[in-house]
Amino acid sequence: MKVLVADDISLLGLQKLDNLADTEVVVRLGMTEAELMEEVKDADALLVRSQTKVTPAVLDAGRKLHVVGRAGVGVDNIDVGHATKRGVIVINAPDGNTIAAAEHTFAMMMSIARYIPLAHQSVTAGEWKRKDFVGVELLGKTLGVIGMGRIGTEVATRARAFKMKVFGYDPFLTEERAGELGIVKTDLERALREADFITVHTPLTKDTRHLIGTEAFELMKTGVRIVNCARGGIIDEAALCVALENGKVAGAALDVFESEPLPANSPLRNAKNLILTPHLGASTLEAQEQVAISVAEEVANILAGKPFKNAVNLPALSAEQLTVLGPVLELGEQVGAFMGQAFSGDLSDVQVTVGGEWTKQDTGFLSRTVLKGLLAQRYADEVNYVNAPTLASQIGLAVSDVQQSRSRVYTSFLSVSASVSGARHTVVGTLYNGSNPRIVEIDNYRIDAEPHGTMIFTYHSDQPGMIGKIGTMLGEAGVNIASMQVGRMETGGEAIMLLCVDRMVPDDVVDAIGEVPGVRRVRSLQLS
């Protein structure tokens, strides 16, 4: 396994990966896109911070790539959509740098309240201008926090310790949570109109790009002070320069920029009362160690096929949920694979129904595992849990999830029903004793088969001699039958047969079975 490290990531994390058997950690900092495309060709994992751009071209070049690990929070430098399409897991380290970013925000806020960097420059230039640097106190002032996630919340609690009044704006902030934090939940307009200090802590999205622009500045009090330690682009830099120049904004502090590194000719470099740091929010020893360890552990788990928790492009599944749902998810993949191989043809829609006790669990992940099994027939190893829904929508396959609280015969079951080349087929599975997978129904025929290994599946007329004929043909080809299941609706009608065999059945034998009079369809299945 090759783990390619493209940004400066703490050795404490990298050593964890380097210590793994069969894993080589290759550190190459400051690569151009072309160099990165070359290095990533044989990499299983790519680790980055905010500097390296993980573009579609880089992801396409990484043919073996399983995972991109971001040692930090923001993944706006990674084309997550393209990674998802390619089936590459993107993980981040969401908790490790929260305190570092919150403390940096506070350092910035105090610096603009008391002109610390400007006063420092003045003193080192030989001046002693006490009158020019009369600041303001935080006590009693109103702080508007835009984005009350992990960092926004830590900033808000620190501001309360400074006896500030805090307004929090975040679509997910509840009155109850605001009450617990001792802050006021407001809308954006009130936060902008009434705040003396404003700090942004959202990701950069299409909704937050230039959230603080000309119109927002117009709403603000004259003399407001603003901090951005989240993402460049949330504040419109050109509009900020104007507001600093005309005095609407008394001071601002930016750690992040629309373009990084900040261009040499950026007007921000000469703006009045503006302090700048080069994206240092997460740059503490503690934060860097924490994010590196977190990302290394996650990547190690992913490469070893073990559960992981911080995927950005997969629904979250806790280790606890995985313990309970693991066998159900595995069953989903097996039933999907059975369906895909037993009824190959043009798929137009698939319905995944969970019934009985399992409906009490969050089974949102289940349709991904079913799709992975179902689409493996068409995409082989290219399909995984990450890209299965994308590949399904690419081929126009509509997927629906249904919960059915009343169980049929079984305490819990999973039913996959799909339209294949115009015909509807259904396969039902369950777990015996909570962990042994079984296929218990195929198109309303009751059976009981373990979805495992090599199988021969037929649709045929219920007539004497069928089982014997097929058994003899397999025997003559040297294929041993381990178990056999037959099902029929009525005597002499249509029937199914599912044989578990000990080895692959040669294609010519499968074809010969298909030609036996009365056999309507035969398929050879290979389940893992």
Ligand SMILES: NC(=O)C1=CN([C@@H]2O[C@H](COP(=O)(O)OP(=O)(O)OC[C@H]3O[C@@H](n4cnc5c(N)ncnc54)[C@H](O)[C@@H]3O)[C@@H](O)[C@H]2O)C=CC1
């Ligand atoms: N300067 C630096 O070095 C660092 C920057 N960051 C950045 O800080 C930001 C926040 O990080 P966390 O608190 O860890 O993330 P988080 O995901 O915990 O919080 C983000 C919050 O923003 C809210 N939000 C999203 N869209 C919104 C909108 N339109 N209006 C209002 N609220 C909105 C979300 O509901 C969420 O509560 C991210 O952009 C992250 O990349 C994080 C660490 C270090």
Ligand SMILES: O=C(O)C(=O)COP(=O)(O)O
């Ligand atoms: O975690 C984040 O979102 C950050 O912005 C930190 O970026 P960095 O890892 O210091 O390049």
